[in-house]
Amino acid sequence: MKLKTILTTAAIALGLATTAMAQDPTKVGFVYVGPVGDGGWTYEHNQARLAVEEEFGDKVETVFVESVPEGPDAERVMTQMALDGADLIFTTSFGYMDPTINVAKKFPDVKFEHATGYKRADNVSTYGARFYEGRAVQGHIAGSMTESNTVGYIGSYPIPEVIRGINSAFIHARKANPDVEFKIVWAYTWFDPAKEADAAKVLIEQGADVILQHTDSTAPHAAAQNAGGVITFGQASDMAEYKPKPRVSSIIDNWAPYYIERTRAVMEGTWESTDTWDGIGAGMVEIGEITDAVPEDVKAEALALKDRIGSGEYHPFTGPINKQDGSEWLAEGETAEDGTLLGMDFYVEGITGKIPQ
Template sequence: MNRRQLLASVAALTTISLSVPAWAQNEPLKVGFIYVGPVGDGGWTYQHDQGRQAIEAEFGDRVETTFIESVPEGADAERAITQLALAGNKLIFTTSFGFMDATINVAQKFPDVKFEHATGYKRADNVATYDARFYEGRAVMGTIAGHMTESNKIGYIGSFPIPEVIQGINSSYIHAKKVNPDVEIRVVWAYSWFDPAKEADAAAALIAEGVDVILQHTDSTAPLAKAQEAGAIGFGQASDMSNFAPNPRVSSIIDNWAPYYLDRVGAVLDGTWESKATWAGIGDGEVEIGEITDAVPAEVKEAALALKDQIGSGEYHPFTGPLNKADGSEWLAEGQVATDEELSGMNFFVEGITAQIPE
C-alpha cells in the first residue's frame, strides 16, 4: 500500500500538460468506453453509460461513441482496450480500478490516443485518472443507517479491499457511530464488483448475523432484493435504484459522471486536454444523494441533508479527528483532517471495527 500512497501523492501534486491541436471538425471524435459490468446492472456501469449518452446528446455528430461491456479485469481488459484503439477511438475511458495496468500498457502502444482511467492512480502523458469522493456520500448513508437500525447491527458488502472501498466502510461506521454509540458494523467481502448471486449470499450472511441495515460497494440490486425479503433496509449504490423505493431502499449514493465526461470530451475537441488526476465529490456535483424516502423519520432526513450540505460546502470533512486506528493507535488528533494522500493509501479500519481486511 505504501507504493500506492506514494503514487497517489505524486498524482495529486503533478499535472502533465500536453500541447494538442483542436480536433478536426470534418470527422467525428471517436470515444470508447470499457465497462466491468453490463449496462443494465442498475448501478456502477449503468451510471457510466448515462454519462456516455450525455456525450452524444451534448455534442451530436461531432462525436461517435461505443462501448464494450462486461469486460473482466486482467488480460481480457487489455485485449478490449486494444480493440477500441485499433478501431480508431482517440479517447478511451476505462471505468474500473482493475483496468489500471491494462490501460497503462495499451497507452504505451498508442501514444496518439488519450486514455482516462476511473479510480486508479497510474498516469502517463496520454493517461489521466478520475475518481469520486464516495466516502462523502457514505457519511450521509452511515448517518441514516445509525439512526434506522433497531438491532444496532449494520452490514457492509465490500467488493475488493482497496482504499476506495475501505474509505467507504470507515466513513459509514464513523457516522453511524456518531448518532448511535451502540452500533456495530459487520463486513462481508464479495470479491467482485458485479455478481448478483455473490451479493445476495453476502446480504443473506449479514442478515443471519442480525444485521437490519445493509450498505454495499457492489453494483447489483441483489442486496436490496434480499433486504426486502428479510424486512431489512438498504441503499441504492452508484445509481438511484429507485425501483426498490420507498422501502427497503431508503436513499442512495449516486455517481454523476456526466459533467466530467462532457468536460473531457470538450477538452479533446478544443485541444486543451491534459493528463491530470481529478477527485471530485458532493460539492462538485459528482457524488449525489438520492431522495430520502418517507420510511426515514423527518428529523433523521433533516440531519442527513444537513450533513450533506456541510460536506458539500467544505465546512466539514468526513475524516476529522479524533480518530484512532482499529489497533488503538492514534490516527487523527482532535480537529485534524485526513489528507488526500492518507485517504488514497488507506489500508486500515478505524477503531471500533472488528472485521479484518484481507491481505
C-alpha cells in the same frame, strides 16, 4: 490550360478531403466492468456516455464494450478500440489501471481516462469521486435507524476506495449511535447478483437490519425486501425501483459533466493529463432522495450533514480518530490528507475483523 485544370481539380479534391477530415467525428470508447443494465456502477457510466452523445450530436461517435474482466482481456479490448480509431478511451474500473497504462504506451496519440486509479502518463488521466462523502450520510442514517445495532456491509474488493467507504460509514453511524456494530462480508466481485444476494442473506441472518453495499447490482435490495424489516441504500445509481423501502436513499455517481468536459477538451485540442477527485460539492457525488421511511429528524440531520460536506465546512475524516489498534490517527480537529485516504489500508477503531490480504 490543361495544367491549370489539373491543378484546380487537385485543389478542389484536396479541399474536399480536408473538409471531410475536419468533419470526422471524435471517437470515444468506454470499457465497462459490468453490464450496462446492472442498475448501478456501469449503468451510471453508460448514462454519462449517452449524455456525451446528446451534448455533441454527430460530432462524436461513442462505442462501448460491457462486462470486460479486469486483467488481460481488458488490455485486449482497449487495444482493439485504439486500433479502431478511438481518440479517447474511458476505462471505468480500478482493476483496469495497469492494462490502461500498458495500452497507452503503445498508442501515444490516444487519450485515456482511468476511473479510480492512481497511475498516470502523458496520455493517461485519472478521475474518481469522493464516495466516502456519501457514505458519511448513509452511515448517519444507518446508525440512526438500526434497531438491532447491527449494520451489514457488502464489500467488493479490499482496496482503499472500499475501505474508505466502510470507515466513513462506520464513523458516522457511531456518531449517531455509539452502540452500533458493523459486520462486513467480502464478495470479491463488483457485479454478481447471486453472490451479492448471498452476502446480504448472511448479514441479515447475523442480525443486520441495515445493509450497505459497495457492489453494483440490486440483488441485496431484493434480499432485504424478502426478509422484511431491513433497509438498504442504492449504490452508484439511485436503484429507485426499491423505494421507499427497503432502499431509503442512495449514492449516485454523476459522471456526465466530467465526460462531456474531457471529450470537449479532446475536440478542442486542450486535453492534458490530470487527476480529478470530486465529491458532493462539485456534484460528482449526489445523495438520492431520502424517502419518508426515514424519520423526519434523521432526514433533516442527514441533509444538513450533506450540505456541510458539500460546502467544505466539514470533512468526514475529522479527528479525533484512532486506527483499529487504538493508535492515534487524527488528533482533535485534524482532517485526513488525500494521500492517506487514497492509500487507506486500515480500519478505524471500533470495527472488528481484519482486512483480507
